[in-house]
Amino acid sequence: MFCPxxxxxxADTAAICxxxxxQLQAVVPPAGSPTPLPVQGVVLPPGTTVPNYLVFAILxxxxxxxxxxxxxxxxxxxxxxxxxxxDIAGAQAASNNAKMWCWISFGVGLAAIGVWVLLVMIGxxxxxxxxR
Amino acid sequence: xxxxxxxxxxxxxxxxxxxxxxxxGVVLLRLFDPATSGVFPPCPLHYLTGLYCPGCGxxxxxxxxxxxxxxxxxxxxxMSVMLLPFVVYGLTSEALLQLRGCGLPHFFLPAVWIRAxxxxxxxxxxxxxxxxxxxxxxxPGVLLPL
Numbered sequence: 001m002f003c004p005x006x007x008x009x010x011a012d013t014a015a016i017c018x019x020x021x022x023q024l025q026a027v028v029p030p031a032g033s034p035t036p037l038p039v040q041g042v043v044l045p046p047g048t049t050v051p052n053y054l055v056f057a058i059l060x061x062x063x064x065x066x067x068x069x070x071x072x073x074x075x076x077x078x079x080x081x082x083x084x085x086x087d088i089a090g091a092q093a094a095s096n097n098a099k100m101w102c103w104i105s106f107g108v109g110l111a112a113i114g115v116w117v118l119l120v121m122i123g124x125x126x127x128x129x130x131x132r
Numbered sequence: 133x134x135x136x137x138x139x140x141x142x143x144x145x146x147x148x149x150x151x152x153x154x155x156x157g158v159v160l161l162r163l164f165d166p167a168t169s170g171v172f173p174p175c176p177l178h179y180l181t182g183l184y185c186p187g188c189g190x191x192x193x194x195x196x197x198x199x200x201x202x203x204x205x206x207x208x209x210x211m212s213v214m215l216l217p218f219v220v221y222g223l224t225s226e227a228l229l230q231l232r233g234c235g236l237p238h239f240f241l242p243a244v245w246i247r248a249x250x251x252x253x254x255x256x257x258x259x260x261x262x263x264x265x266x267x268x269x270x271x272p273g274v275l276l277p278l
Contacts, residue, residue: 054246055222058215061253062187066177073250081243116173 050091052079053098060102064109072101143230151227162198166191186211186257189272208272211256 001012001024008019015025054076061069075098082091166172177185190212196205197213205213225235260270 049240052241052246054241055219055226058219058249058253061250062190062212062215066185066187066257070250070254073246073253077243077246077250079243080241080246083240084243112176113173116176 050079050083050088050095051099052076052095053102056102057098060105060109065105065112068101068105068108072098072105075101147227147230158198161191161195165195167195184257184260184271186253186260188260192272210270211253 001010001014002008003010003017003019003022003024005022006017006020008017010017010019010024016023052075053072057069057072057076060072075094078094079091079098082088082094160171164171172191175185175188177183178188187209189208193205193208193212194216196202196208197216202213221236222238225238229235256270
């Protein structure tokens, strides 16, 4: 090959130009380029992937508020889906959405408990004392 | 690592508080049966509409599990019983992640699996309300083995 810098003729497999010392072989792609992570069907070392909040999404759906928990699960699926195709930025955005819906569900559940406690206290709903 | 914690709240404190709250809840659940005691708030959806959401019976199921009654727990909410080990493992992993910066190793779930789980949860919530055999077996407390 010919050196792009000085034009000297070099072997095709030469690492650097014998004339000017310029690097001839391909350089490693800069960090941040979207390369798909080898995640399919793999047991990952902990802490190497984007959090999908799936556990919280399940808890939110079952224990707190179903209408808010379902979007959380949908976004949790989206996180892993985007990681599978290498879209880490998209995965991070989906992760933030999943987290938000988990908090919404938790908040609704907490508010519902608060309302129930209030209703018990003002006697509208039979609470601890009447439930025997 | 993504976190919702502000700098002023130490992770260890938050995990400790949550662990204590969970522990208190477990003790309460062991002592009182949600089926008969008014200590636990009822589900608003069921209270207002009489419908069974996917989580209906899960608290009673946990109470039965705390007393070693797997069959009764399964009858109350089979899905919760099946999901419980994964949820416990996941929560432990989250706690360890906040405490030592590194959670437990986990299998990467393909997105389609997670979506399937979501669909299964919703279907479970719909089907268990159908008062037709055999769907009514999924209602809390009905699927009791002979």
